[in-house]
Amino acid sequence: MNPQSRPNALLAMESPQLAADLFSARARAELDRVVAVHETVLTPDLPSVPASTADTEILITGWGAPRLDETMLSHWPRLRAVVHAAGSVKRLVTPAVWERGIRVSSAAGANAVPVAEYTLATILLSARDVLRSASDFQRTQDMLAARPRGDVGAFDITVGVIGASRIGRRVLELLQPFDIECLLVDPSLSSVEAAELGAELVTLPELLTRSRVVTIHAPALPETYRMIGRDELALMADGATLINTARGSLLDTDALVDELRTDRLRAVLDVTDPEPLPPGHPLFSLPGATLTPHIAGSIGNELRRIGDHVVAEVQRFVRTGELADEVTSPDLARIA
Structure with missing residues (x-):
């Protein structure tokens, strides 16, 4: 893939360490090959969005990501997809996501x-x-x-x-x-x-x-x-x-x-x-x-399974426009 044609992606997670835990060196290299990645810390308590991320087309979110309401989404007018590196997206998405036609994927299967x-x-x-x-x-x-x-x-x-x-x-x-x-x-x-x-x-x-x-x-x-x-x-x-x-x-x-x-x-x-x-x-x-302190889900090296899933979803979306684990608005009424 021509580096100049790569879509712009933003890693929006509670800390750079989470991204490091999610993606092995191999997975991160594959992600960088498919998209141009910008990393930032975006949490509900720290919702400052750098102006340099305005061309984001794919948002890769994780635990601690901010809620995607109209105000937050306004920072990314070109956003086409949200690939969530965790299970439930209920705390993340709002009706504004669907109204803008943004596609959503969850790593619930991997988790x-x-x-x-x-x-x-x-x-x-x-x-x-x-x-x-x-x-x-x-x-x-x-x-x-x-x-x-x-x-x-x-x-x-x-x-x-x-x-x-x-x-x-x-x-x-x-x-x-x-x-x-x-x-x-x-x-x-x-x-x-x-x-x-x-x-x-x-x-x-x-x-x-x-x-x-x-x-x-x-x-x-x-x-x-x-x-x-x-x-x-x-x-x-x-x-x-x-x-x-x-x-x-x-x-x-x-x-x-x-x-x-x-x-x-x-x-x-x-x-x-x-x-x-x-x-x-x-x-x-x-x-x-x-x-046990809420540890049944992915911890430690198990996070890399989620990272691998995210890379595969991003690759699939860039190449075909499809998502293997897409979540739609009607799904929210029956999923965790």
Whole structure:
């Protein structure tokens, strides 16, 4: 490609370090070959846009990017596409994006991989009661007393997946080699479609009643707000584990705290409501709760998978005008 014909692209991210973490040397060289890249720091708290970026045609955004409202978009009259180097674009886009005919792409598919892997690992550890056993062992230093109790193990258990999102589908795929029965709740699927994913389509009450482990992968929508509340938690079997890597708003935190106080259920939460939790919140100390600091998504070298996806999307758009993982305005009503 003639360097003089390369479209102008702008890396709009919270820090130069994020761009360095996203793109390997090979990926960055490929990106520079396809587009002329300008880097700047643009955050909601620092929305100053250099005048030198006015000819931007492709905006590559990441975590901490500013919201693309009419004022922000006015700085880039030639902007044709936004390629988001992260999952959800809901906090990023506004109606002004669609009104201007700007195309939008998300790396949600690439980011789904580590979330599904985290979920698989957590399912297997939970089935063996490893997390509780490790906590008890650290606290008591008594090997025999800390060993898992009851009917533990991952053989012939039932796992319930709430939501056939990208992540939910990937979790079902990863579970296929194991001796595990999978249940699925998703109002958009038929029983045949669920079976093709390796799962039995059931109602939410049935899933909660039958599953040893329940994992949430539904989008945060008005109709899914606190979809797992007091009544739903009461349906779960004693000793069952609830995993949430989706959004904290899908789960009634107060109801979960009350259940965990009875030592009846276990919960592994990578997201909470509120997030972050205030210091001293009961979830930090309840023995049935395992909290991780929102790390199920891409971290460390996994960010390079997102970087590779972004480079491929930019290449595709420059060469064909198409996007493999395009997000349209109607999509926002059903995605995370």
